[in-house]
Amino acid sequence: MKKNKGMILVYTGNGKGKTTSALGTALRSIGYDWKVCMIQFIKGDWHYGEIESIRLLGSNMELYRMGKGFYHIMGDDQPEEEHRKAAENALEFARKKMLSGQYQLIILDEVLVSVHVKMLEEEALIDFLKDKPHAVHVILTGRGASERIIEYADLVTEMKEIKHPFQKGIPAVKGIDF
Amino acid sequence: MKKNKGMILVYTGNGKGKTTSALGTALRSIGYDWKVCMIQFIKGDWHYGEIESIRLLGSNMELYRMGKGFYHIMGDDQPEEEHRKAAENALEFARKKMLSGQYQLIILDEVLVSVHVKMLEEEALIDFLKDKPHAVHVILTGRGASERIIEYADLVTEMKEIKHPFQKGIPAVKGIDF
Numbered sequence: 001m002k003k004n005k006g007m008i009l010v011y012t013g014n015g016k017g018k019t020t021s022a023l024g025t026a027l028r029s030i031g032y033d034w035k036v037c038m039i040q041f042i043k044g045d046w047h048y049g050e051i052e053s054i055r056l057l058g059s060n061m062e063l064y065r066m067g068k069g070f071y072h073i074m075g076d077d078q079p080e081e082e083h084r085k086a087a088e089n090a091l092e093f094a095r096k097k098m099l100s101g102q103y104q105l106i107i108l109d110e111v112l113v114s115v116h117v118k119m120l121e122e123e124a125l126i127d128f129l130k131d132k133p134h135a136v137h138v139i140l141t142g143r144g145a146s147e148r149i150i151e152y153a154d155l156v157t158e159m160k161e162i163k164h165p166f167q168k169g170i171p172a173v174k175g176i177d178f
Numbered sequence: 179m180k181k182n183k184g185m186i187l188v189y190t191g192n193g194k195g196k197t198t199s200a201l202g203t204a205l206r207s208i209g210y211d212w213k214v215c216m217i218q219f220i221k222g223d224w225h226y227g228e229i230e231s232i233r234l235l236g237s238n239m240e241l242y243r244m245g246k247g248f249y250h251i252m253g254d255d256q257p258e259e260e261h262r263k264a265a266e267n268a269l270e271f272a273r274k275k276m277l278s279g280q281y282q283l284i285i286l287d288e289v290l291v292s293v294h295v296k297m298l299e300e301e302a303l304i305d306f307l308k309d310k311p312h313a314v315h316v317i318l319t320g321r322g323a324s325e326r327i328i329e330y331a332d333l334v335t336e337m338k339e340i341k342h343p344f345q346k347g348i349p350a351v352k353g354i355d356f
Contacts, residue, residue: 004352015335017189017199024195024202031231032352053209057234156341157193162334174182174210 006104006137008129012112012145013158021157022107022139023050029137030060034104037097041090041120041142042110043067049174066090067110087119095128098136105137112142112149122146184282184315185332186307190290190323193339200285200317201228207315208238212282215275219268219298219320220288221245227352244268245288265297273306276314283315290320290327300324 009025011018026036038054043065054063067086091111098106114120125140129152132138140149150156187203189196204214216232221243232241245264269289276284292298303318307330310316318327328334 010340011195012340013338016333017195017202017335017337020202020206021195021198022202023205024198024200027201027205027231027234028198028227029231030234031227031229049206049209051209053205053207056205056208056236150341153341155194156339157195158338158340159195160191160336160338162188162190162336163328163331164333 004135006132006135007154008132008152009137009139010112010145010149010153010156011139011141011159012143012156013160014143015159015161016164017159018141018143019050019109021159022109022141023053025139026061026105026107027057029105030057033060035102036061036105036107037094037103038063038107038109039090039094039097040065040109041067041087041114047174064090064093066093067114083119087114088124090114091120091124091128095131098128098132098138101133103136105139107139108141110142111140112145114142115146115149116142116144122148125149126152182313184310184313186310186330187315187317188290188323188327188331188334189317189319189337190321190334191336191338192321193337194342195337196319196321197228197287199335199337200287200319201231203317204239204283204285205235207283208235212238213280214239214283214285215272215281216241216285216287217268217272217275218243218287219245219265219292225352242268242271244271245292261297265292266302268292269298269302269306273309276306276310276316279311281314283317285317286319288320289318290323292320293324293327294320294322300326303327304330 011021026038029036054061066089094106094108097103111125115122115125126148189199204216207214232239244267272284272286275281293300293303304326
């Protein structure tokens with residue numbers, strides 16, 4: 001019997017829940033004893049709780065933190081060379097993992113931000129997706145998914161911020177926000 | 179030092195990622211060794227992978243399946259009495275758990291659907307939220323969050339469906355969709 005086609009899922013938008021949804025999907029997949037590889041393109045948004053929680057998932061979940069930290073985009077500065085290099089390396093690493101045959105699910109966390117701020121060429125990400133083996137699932141997260149990426153994906157959810165506690169002056173909360 | 183205020187988080191909208199985000203948040207909280215109690219108001223959308231994955235989280239995560247299965251709303255049928263009763267019991271049970279002092283996070287999965295289809299009174303859910311102890315966090319999931327619930331919440335994310343694989347004729351996929 002032909003295996004189900006692996007899907008390309010996109011979690012984008014300005015609201016909370018993109019990386020959280022990817023983590024939830026990883027948790028769910030591991031419930032089926034899948035192997036999951038998560039590669040983090042931007043390091044800034046990760047804290048102790050997430051790293052610890054990924055340890056809870058045991059050897060079925062691997063996390064690689066490849067990014068260089070948040071690149072703050074203001075005006076028309078170009079990303080520095082080291083940021084581009086880090087993003088390209090992360091994508092190359094992800095491709096090897098995806099092609100290794102060891103994982104059912106590959107998560108490229110915040111990769112869409114890397115593309116959005118031109119740390120990574122859109123074309124390079126599309127090429128990566130073209131290389132996807134039939135049965136492997138891929139999740140891309142981050143704000144600013146481009147039209148072409150959306151066109152290429154099977155499932156796209158926009159996490160839209162309706163209300164945010166920072167509007168009410170509540171600071172980020174341990175265990176919930178990080 | 180005064181403890182941080184526990185937040186009321188709402189994941190709503192027609193897109194994928196609501197329950198998944200709640201699961202991801204649970205995973206993250208357990209990374210901090212919090213205790214999490216998840217109460218499921220509608221049973222239909224849960225499968226083997228999720229139940230298994232929750233077992234992976236060990237004794238820090240409790241799951242209670244209180245709902246009666248999907249209530250299919252068509253035309254102007256009123257929910258049957260047994261569905262109302264099940265939803266009311268689930269909320270009462272959740273209140274006891276919330277007030278027990280044993281948990282840092284209480285998840286009411288699909289409770290917003292129960293309210294939306296009038297299985298549960300909006301007022302009953304608001305009363306529940308009014309009883310929330312200062313430091314406890316509560317997550318409400320489900321489509322159709324009402325204006326009043328949104329007003330009451332601290333953080334609201336709408337998961338908006340931009341593209342869905344069923345549009346392309348791809349059936350639900352094990353490990354990803356369920």
